[in-house]
Amino acid sequence: MKKILLSCLLAVPILGYSQSFQVNLQGQKQTAMGGAGTGVALDEAAVFFNPGAVSFLKKNGIQAGISPLYLKTAFRENGSNITEYNKDKIATPVMGYAVFGSPENRLRFGIGIYTPFGGAMHWKEDWTGKYTVTSLDLQAIYIQPTLSLKITDHIGIGGGLVYSLGKVDLRRAVPITKPNGEPSTAKLKGDAKDFGWNAGIYVQTVSGVSIGVTHRSQITAKVKNGDAIFDVPDALRATMPTKFNAELPLPATTSIGFGFYPSTKTTIAVDVNWVHWNKYKELAFDYDNNARIPDTKSPRNYHDAAAFRLGIENQTTNRLALRAGIGYAMTPVGKGYVTPEVPDADRLLLSAGLGFKASERFLIDLSFLYENVKARNETNIETGLSGEFKTAAYIPGISFSYKW
Numbered sequence: 309m310k311k312i313l314l315s316c317l318l319a320v321p322i323l324g325y326s327q328s329f330q331v332n333l334q335g336q337k338q339t340a341m342g343g344a345g346t347g348v349a350l351d352e353a354a355v356f357f358n359p360g361a362v363s364f365l366k367k368n369g370i371q372a373g374i375s376p377l378y379l380k381t382a383f384r385e386n387g388s389n390i391t392e393y394n395k396d397k398i399a400t401p402v403m404g405y406a407v408f409g410s411p412e413n414r415l416r417f418g419i420g421i422y423t424p425f426g427g428a429m430h431w432k433e434d435w436t437g438k439y440t441v442t443s444l445d446l447q448a449i450y451i452q453p454t455l456s457l458k459i460t461d462h463i464g465i466g467g468g469l470v471y472s473l474g475k476v477d478l479r480r481a482v483p484i485t486k487p488n489g490e491p492s493t494a495k496l497k498g499d500a501k502d503f504g505w506n507a508g509i510y511v512q513t514v515s516g517v518s519i520g521v522t523h524r525s526q527i528t529a530k531v532k533n534g535d536a537i538f539d540v541p542d543a544l545r546a547t548m549p550t551k552f553n554a555e556l557p558l559p560a561t562t563s564i565g566f567g568f569y570p571s572t573k574t575t576i577a578v579d580v581n582w583v584h585w586n587k588y589k590e591l592a593f594d595y596d597n598n599a600r601i602p603d604t605k606s607p608r609n610y611h612d613a614a615a616f617r618l619g620i621e622n623q624t625t626n627r628l629a630l631r632a633g634i635g636y637a638m639t640p641v642g643k644g645y646v647t648p649e650v651p652d653a654d655r656l657l658l659s660a661g662l663g664f665k666a667s668e669r670f671l672i673d674l675s676f677l678y679e680n681v682k683a684r685n686e687t688n689i690e691t692g693l694s695g696e697f698k699t700a701a702y703i704p705g706i707s708f709s710y711k712w
Contacts, residue, residue, distance in 0.1 A: 331401045332615075333375040333677070334422045336707040340661025340675035341619020342633025344577035346565025347520035349510065350621075351709065352405035355420035355454050358520040358565070359466025360510035362456035363416045365407055372404040373673070373707025379429065380702075381651050385436050385695040386685070395430040399446075403707070418454040418468070423447070425474070425558070429649055437648045438481040440691050442493075444649050448474040448529075452506060462514070467507035472527050472558075474500040478649075486541055498534030498554070502527045518567035526560040526587060551596035559584040573624075579617040585610040585640035613640035619659070629663035631675070646686040651697035653684040661705075669711050677703040 335353025338345035345357035352371045354361040377399040384391045401423035409416040425448035433442050449472070456466030475498075482492035508522035531554045538548040561583050568576040588610040619633030635657035641650060661675035679701035687694035 331375075331377070331423055331425055331427075333377070333401050333703065333705060334403050334420075334424070336373050336375075336661060336673035336675045336705050337621070337631065337663065338577075338619070339375065339677050339703075339705055340631035340633060340659050340673070341577050341621060342579075342617040342635040342657060342659050343615070343677075344565060344579040344617040344619040344633060344635075346508070346522055346563040346579045347510075347518050348565065348567035348575060348577045349518070350575075352407045352418065353403070353420075355405050355407070355418040355452060355468065356403075356422055356506070358508040358510050358522050359418070359454045359456050359468050359506060360464040360508040360522075361520060362407055362418050362454060362466050363414065363458035363464040364510060364512070365416070366411055367711040368407050368409065368411070369709055369711035370404075370406045371707055371709040372402075373705060374400055374402050375675070375677075375703050375705035376400055377427065378702045379427070379699060381429070381648075381697060381699040383436065383648065383651070383695055383697050385693075386687075388436075388695075392432070392435050395432065397428040397430045399428040402449075414458040416456045416458075418456065420450070420452040420454065420468070422450055422452075424450055431648065433481065436695070437691075437693050438491075439483055440688075440693055441478060441480050441648050443477075443479045445477045446475070448472060448500075454506075462512045464510045465508070466510075467505060470504040470506055470525070470527065472500070472502050472504065472529070474529055476500075476531075482538065482540060484540055484544070486539075492538070492540040494539075495537040496534065496552075497537070498531035498552075500529035500531045502530055504558075516569055518569075520563075520565045520567075522561075522563045522565075524561045526584070527558040529556050529558055531555070549595045553594040555592065557587045559587050573622055575621045577617075577619045577621075579615075581615040581617070583613050583615075583640065586612050588640075608645060609642055610640045610645075611642060613638045617657070627665040631659075631661045631663070633657070633659040635659075644686065644689040646684055646697060647688055647691070648693070648697075651681070651684070651699050653682040653697075653699075655679050655681040671709040671711070673707045673709070675705040677701070677705070679703070 334356040349361035349364040381394045403422040407418045430443040452468040454468035458464045478496045484492040504525040504527035506524045511519045563581045565579040615637040617635040641652045659677045663673045681699040683698040685696040
């Protein structure tokens with residue numbers, strides 16, 4: 309019984325901070341351009357992509373958008389010819405930005421509200437991996453007030469304080485049958501919060517190429533007094549913990565980006581992101597006062613992972629801009645650590661979009677991102693679940709901007 313419970317609880321923190329649930333949808337223009345945005349000053353989303361570029365924006369503005377995220381995952385257990393699929397479920401990462409201050413001044417102000425992590429993964433209640441997970445709902449929202457200073461006509465620096473708020477809801481079956489013949493279940497819920505920062509430098513070179521470098525700090529998600537709710541036979545209920553505390557590092561990200569401008573109407577953006585996943589060595593849990601369930605540590609041993617992004621924008625007419633992009637993201641999840649909540653592997657990213665200038669002040673931007681995650685056959689070292697996962701993501705997006 310102890311082993312079963314520990315397995316349940318060890319599943320919680322990994323859910324929110326894996327590559328699979330890292331949401332790179334912080335701006336519709338940038339999403340349509342393969343996620344590249346570090347080395348270009350495109351719009352208010354520079355608050356996230358490079359605070360140093362905010363001081364180079366030509367206008368003030370507010371922006372709000374949403375990117376419905378649809379994941380489809382297939383699983384085939386080793387030795388079986390049956391393929392199982394996750395349920396249809398849509399997550400809704402959101403973002404909003406505002407930039408203030410006279411464009412003629414060197415100091416500008418901004419604020420961003422965005423979703424860097426989130427997801428929804430639901431499986432059938434009787435699927436093969438039901439003792440690992442049956443459903444996961446994750447939401448993380450970051451709030452980032454920002455200052456940006458143009459220290460010369462060619463160099464801008466900026467930084468912002470980040471406050472993170474997160475929620476997770478995990479459900480799974482427990483291999484114990486209740487007196488009425490129904491399976492036992494576990495539900496784990498928790499909130500997490502912490503502070504971090506985001507800083508960047510933006511340079512417009514005399515040759516016309518722009519360069520950006522940013523660093524987003526590690527944030528430690530701290531779950532305090534999370535709820536562990538077990539629907540089990542009465543004889544076992546008293547042995548189950550009802551609360552737990554846990555911490556998990558959300559790793560730092562360092563990015564470098566370049567902007568090229570072959571004509572006054574065309575922008576090419578190139579980004580390289582380096583995520584410091586090597587800080588994620590283990591999961592550690594502190595359970596409430598229950599002598600039968602000891603505190604636990606479980607190795608994870610993630611490694612750093614890179615992503616490469618390329619995008620292009622062409623201002624086709626005074627009102628219409630067309631965009632496209634491509635990218636490749638490498639997984640931080642090592643052999644033996646793939647789970648149904650994190651069916652991760654290296655992935656190819658393809659994107660496209662357009663921008664429409666409805667008036668001098670009002671703009672609409674659309675994007676579509678397709679992620680093709682490579683098939684991966686693994687045996688999980690914690691649960692023993694063995695089989696092949698294959699995932700694809702389909703992510704449309706829209707944002708509305710008002711400028712002055």
